[in-house]
Amino acid sequence: MSNTNDSGEVMPCPNQAGSATLKAVPSRKSVLGSGLPIIRHLPSRAQRLIGPWCFLDHIGPTTLAADNGVDVGTHPHIGLQTVTWLFEGALLHKDSLGYQQEIRPGQLNLMTAGHGICHSEESPPGFAGPVHGLQFWIALPAEHEDTEPAFAHHAELPHWQQDGARITLVVGELAGRRSPARVFSPLVGTDIRAEQACRVTLPVPKTFELGLCINAGRVVMDGQTLEAGELFYLGAGRDSLTLEMDAHSNVMLLGGTPLAQPVLLWWNFVGRDQQRIADALQDWQRFPLPRFPAVSAYQGEPLTAPPLGEVRLK
Template sequence: MSNLERDPAEVLVGDDPVVLDTPVEILEPREVPLGGPRAMNVRRTLPQRRRSLIGGWCFIDHYGPDDVSATGGMRVPPHPHTGLQTVSWLFEGEIEHRDSVGSHAMVRPGELNLMTAGRGISHSEVSTPGTTRLHGVQLWVALPDASRATEPFFEHLVPVSGRLGDAEVRTFVGRLAGSGTDATVFSPLVGAELLLRTAGEVVVPLDPSFEHGVLVDAGDVTVAGADVPRAHLAYLPPGCDTVTITAGDGGARLVLLGGEPLGEQIVMWWNFIGRSHDDVVQYRSEWMRDVIDDEDEHGRFGVVAGYDGRPLPAPELPTVRLKPRG
């Protein structure tokens, strides 16, 4: 999924920890329209000014349940990425993915689509005609500096379900509760959906070297004793070896994300991750020259075959040099 903001903020992330006053930090979402006349909205909990990374996880968009007849669904034209991986995970609906390395795949509930942008890739995402409701998360992982120039590639994997207390577990990145995939990652990570169909409790084992986030998709939920409203993200710092999650009447659906702190500075702007202002300027220039102006289809980002429409132009850069913030 693209960041379709017209004036995207630059985010520079360092390795200075944010000290918590309580064991759990609750991060509120902000509404972001995906564009178009009816504008499907997403709820974004990462990045934020206070906290922009959880391990390598650097971007969390949560959407739906979305009535496609009212919003028009998802139609994101070809757009670029650098220095990251996109992790697509659906609860309802179907999305068609195409990219410039020749991949053509469907994103379906319970199936992982993982795209590694590396040095540069472009892709499109369109909800399929038969989809009436869209509901899921779109996640990005920042690649470590040593891996960010890797060649782009795409993976489609189906995790086997596991069980943890009262929760069904589908682990789409890493391993948890006997569930997992062999998805390619470049730093230690975990990502899983936890589903409690009725009121209940689950004690989730955690790697104490990881920091973690628990996104509440649905239900009345407490995380380590703290109430976490729907669409909010509960942050847990490194040092926790378990976390207790409870669900009220009606159950709950959650997304658990975690990883070792990245320990590097990154600059995020629009759909690019680099290490400096100059990186971002170069990526934007190449996208606009090679793809938007049709000068070099064999350039950094390539061409998305089979998409009926023009690629997405990049927003204008700020008039001043991008500077660290946060």
């Protein structure tokens, strides 16, 4: 989906990895497109990155009418991957590579922007009902930021039962398992759903910077109660984490190896320097171009970029 920040601010995202901790990340509420409520967890001024994860929207929960669904018009991306994961409802992805893919709960849509891609996101035709999910962006490492754009849908992902919880490995690696989704740096994104009140312990790499997004219910970690709608930064240096979960609670564990170089995040672009972002904006303003082709299956107007601000990397 698109970044709703229209201030024009270019946000530096340095590596801020620290030792193991547990602190809430300040979030803000916003509305996307025609009225989809979101909580913007990342980036925030307090926490720009968690490993390579540079953006996280908690979508809903909300109920959509058939005549007022999601409609996020054609917009561009560079330098990142988008990860879409639903708990309820459905969304329809369309992109400039020609893909049209509906996603349902338990499935993964993974789009690699690389050098450049355009996409739109809508409710499927006639859809009415609840929608609840997450969308993340993963910043690509410098050596892959110009990779060819790609899209993949994964209807089946590694999952297992453990201590009363159902664990699904969405992307990356965890506990000796690997997701089939192609990523470009060491990372993890894992959905943990308590089918009953339970205590779950998972091994994690000490080198990973970690975060925990509470999507439903209540969880206790390190003696602290974590409530739904919040993101918590766990730092790095842990070799395991233990969650005491209420029945039907749900969390997403995300993290990975911190990026070797800081990145800039502006609108829907991720890059290492402002010139790269300015060049992408110039190309978008001349849309459609080979770098940012039209999404032929989308009938609406493309999104307009905000004015580009200035920033100095420190």
